[in-house]
Amino acid sequence: MATVPNKLLDPTRVGKPSLALGLVGLFSSLGVLMSNTTEEELVAAGRGKWSAPGVPHKGWVCIDIEDLGEPQTECEMCESRTIRYVHHMEHPDYSTILAVGCVCAGHMEGDLDAARSRDASMQSRASKRSRWTTRKWKISKNGNPTIKADGFRVTVYERSNGWAATVSPMGGSGVIHGRRNYPTMNQAKLAAFDEITRLQSANNG
Numbered sequence: 001m002a003t004v005p006n007k008l009l010d011p012t013r014v015g016k017p018s019l020a021l022g023l024v025g026l027f028s029s030l031g032v033l034m035s036n037t038t039e040e041e042l043v044a045a046g047r048g049k050w051s052a053p054g055v056p057h058k059g060w061v062c063i064d065i066e067d068l069g070e071p072q073t074e075c076e077m078c079e080s081r082t083i084r085y086v087h088h089m090e091h092p093d094y095s096t097i098l099a100v101g102c103v104c105a106g107h108m109e110g111d112l113d114a115a116r117s118r119d120a121s122m123q124s125r126a127s128k129r130s131r132w133t134t135r136k137w138k139i140s141k142n143g144n145p146t147i148k149a150d151g152f153r154v155t156v157y158e159r160s161n162g163w164a165a166t167v168s169p170m171g172g173s174g175v176i177h178g179r180r181n182y183p184t185m186n187q188a189k190l191a192a193f194d195e196i197t198r199l200q201s202a203n204n205g
C-alpha cells in the first residue's frame, strides 16, 4: 500500500498525528491480544490436535497430574500453550497418554470443573510440594522410605529398575499402587504427592 505512507507524510493533512498514534495503538493492542490468548480460545480455534484427524475430542480420563515447578512444556493437545500444571490424559481409542493444560483437559474429559479443581489443588499445594522430598521420611520394616501426610501413608520402593509408590488412606482400607515407574526415588515420591493432590481435588470437586 504505497499510498498510505504518502498520506501519512502529507503535511497538509491535519489528521496525521492522530492517525499515526491510532496505528501504534492498534498494533500494541494486537500484541496484548496475542500474548493473552486463552487456552479456551485455542480449543475453540481448533489448534493443534483439536483439528488433527484420529484424535478423539471427548471420552478422555485424567490418570495423573504433575507440577513441573515452572511453565516448561507445551500442551500436547492445543500445542500452543506452555504449561506448568500438567494433566495426563488417557483414551481407550488413542495409543499415547497426552500431557495437557487445564482447559484442554476439561474439554477432553467433558468436565471443566473437575480439571479446574485439580489445577487449583496443584497450585495451592505447590509450596508444600517443593519441600516434600526433603521431609523426614522414615524407613518401613521392609526397608522402604515411608511417610504419613494429609491422612495418607506413602511408601516408595524399587520396582523394575526404577521406583514406584503406594498411597494408602490412614485408618481406611485399600492401597493405591502407582501405575508408572520412575527413574528416581524422588520422582516416585513426587508422583505419590500428586496422587494425594488428585484424590483431594476429586473429593472436594
Ligand SMILES: [Zn+2]
Residues within 6 Å of the ligand: 039, 042, 075, 076, 077, 078, 079, 080, 081, 100, 101, 103, 104
Ligand atoms: Zn492445551
